[in-house]
Structure formats: C-alpha cells, structure tokens
Amino acid sequence: MRDPSLEPSAPSRPGGPAAAGVVYGLAAYLAWGVAPVYFKAVAAVPALEVLAHRIVWSALLLAAWVALKGRLATTLGALRSRRTLATLAVTTLLIALNWLTFIWAIANDRLLHASLGYYINPLLNVALGYLFLGERHSRLHLLSFALAGLGVAYLAVSLGTLPWVALVLAVSFGVYGLLRKTVAVDALSGLSVETALLTPVALAGLLWLAARGQGAFASSARMSLLLAAAGLVTSLPLLWFTNAARRLRYTTVGILQYLAPTGQFLLAVAVYGEPFGRAQLVSFACIWTALFLFSLASLRESRRTAPTGPASLRVLSGSPCDASAPPRRRAPARRRSAARAGCRSSHTAGTRTGHPPRSREPSRRRCRQSG
DSSP states (O other): OOOOOOOOOOOOOTTSHHHHHHHHHHHHHHHHHHHHHHHHHTTTSOHHHHHHHHHHHHHHHHHHHHHHTTOHHHHHHTTTOHHHHHHHHHHHHHHHHHHHHHHHHHHTTOHHHHHHHHHHHHHHHHHHHHHHSOOOOOHHHHHHHHHHHHHHHHHHHHHTSOOHHHHHHHHHHHHHHHHHTTSOOOHHHHHHHHHHHHHHHHHHHHHHHHHTTOOSTTTOHHHHHHHHTHHHHHHHHHHHHHHHHHHSOHHHHHHHTTHHHHHHHHIIIIISOOOOOHHHHHHHHHHHHHHHHHHHHHHHHHHHSOOOOSOOBOOSSSSOBSOOOOOOOOOOHHHHHHHHHHHHHHHHHHHHTTOOHHHHHHHHHHHHHHO
C-alpha cells in the first residue's frame, strides 16, 4: 500500500494521462481500503496458510504479467547481482512479516490497529529518511512526527499495552521501503522476485498440509476460490498503483494514499464494531493532525521545487519503480573545448571567405548549444 521526489509535471489536458492516473490511483487505494473484507471472508483459515496462498497465487500472476509485458530480462537481471539479491532477500522477509501481521490482525479483530499502522507509515518514512538517508525536513515535518509519536504513546498508556500490530505494520513497511530505495529494481520486478523467493517455502507448507488432510483449499469449492483469489487481491492493486504513479504528481499520490487506512478505519468501526473509545479517539486525533501538518509541509515544499515530471514509483511498497530515463549527460570538458575550438575556426574561415554575418549565426547558435 511507500516514498520521494516531490513535484509536479506540467498540467495535463482533461481526459489525459493525469485523469487516467487519478482513476488508477483511486482503484488501487480503494482496493487496499476494502481488502479487509476479503481477509474477513477467509478468517477461519489460519493466518500462515492464508499467507502461503497469497504468496503462491501472487507469484503465478506476477510471473504471467511480467512475461506478458516483456520484463523477464529485467526481472532475471535482479538475480545476477549478489548485493541486489541479498537486499531483496531481506525485503522478502519484511513483506512476509507485514502481510502475516495484517492477515492476523483482521482475523483477530485488530483492524483498527492495522489502519493506525498505515496512517503512521508516511510519518515514519520521514523519520527513516532523516536518520538513514540524510534527508532534511521542515519543522512542520518534524512536528508531525512528534505528534504521531505522542498519539501512539497515549494509546499505549491508556490501554496498558503497546499497539504492537500498528507498530509492526508501520516499521516493517517503512524499513521495506527504505531498503527498496537502495536497489535499482522497479516495483513489479521486485515484488515478482520477492514472491518467487518465498514460493518454495509457501508451496512446501501447502503440500504438507494437504498431505495431512488439514489444508483448507480443498475443503469446499467456495473456500478454494477465495484462497485462489488471494493472488488477484495482492497483484491487481499493485498494477493499478504502478499505472497511477507513472501519470500523477507525487503530491497527488501522497494524498491518495490516505484512502486505504481511512477505508480500513471505517470498516473497523462502522462494519465490524471494533471498540473506539476515548483512548482511540485521542490517539487518532493526534495522528490525523500530524498527517494534516505533514501534507501541508509537503505541499509547501513541492511549490518551491522546480517541476520534475511525473511521480517516480516508490512503494508498496515505497520502493523505486519504473524510474524515468536518466537525464542526458553533458559531454566531457575536453570534448566541449574541442567543439568550441572547431566552432571558432569555422567562424574565422567563414570571415576569410567573405560569408555574410547572417550565414554564420546558425553556426554560432550550434556552438552555444554544444557548450
């Protein structure tokens, strides 16, 4: 369900890429917001078994999509670098922990805490960027992080226990995004590698359960279809997100991301009847205020930043995805000097042969451009 180059491309015409990006973004974040409905439907199945199905079916769908898009070479290329593969092995464990915690939380009526974790996540990304990437942030950004910490602390003191579900989800996803920013692998290829690394273990577990007659997959046609749908529940929102992030400004993606935890929050309180007393109200009020300040600071910063084109993908993820082509490099200084010398000699030759000044102007323009 992220992280960052802050700023806009030129406005698009109505019905253009930005409009399509909003549709894709809404589809992705609303899908993540209502995903708990699916996991409630399979709540009778142990969380580890649901996780195994999610991994296996996602790996199959992502492999088919990568092959269809002609990205097999890119995906396999990630396996050739030991450093990249080692980093992806760590992110694989982190995303598995994140998925397992989320599945367990929904099955055990902790969806409110799960939504709290995903509200905290953007603020935690600010802190991680500050601590490990040397990123500098405004006072409003730092104040928003302090307010979020205050909200979590108040909830912990009021309930007499840490909201560990929220913290595990926020920290695992935040560190996942931080590590994914260090490898040059797009989100689709990265998630394909991660699910592929997990698939042998997940498949072995499912086969072991089936051999003992304890697997839920063949228990009924309805349950079998629901478990197989885990791949769609995981993969489709990711594909919609990648399409959105290619077309939208980063600030727009940043605002849309709050739809997912908001949907989860509404489901927890209005549909599943999870307790929402004074402690939860004060905690969420602190975090919502922090998010308002965070968004305000980000918008101010984006207005001071020169346009840089559509948002680069960070995500799920929070990881870099499909980065645009790198800017063209200037020619080496020696080559530029030679080009200027050649231009000067051509101007001199033109003067000696009696060319009028106007005929030399395009040549001078080309020389200025080459410099």
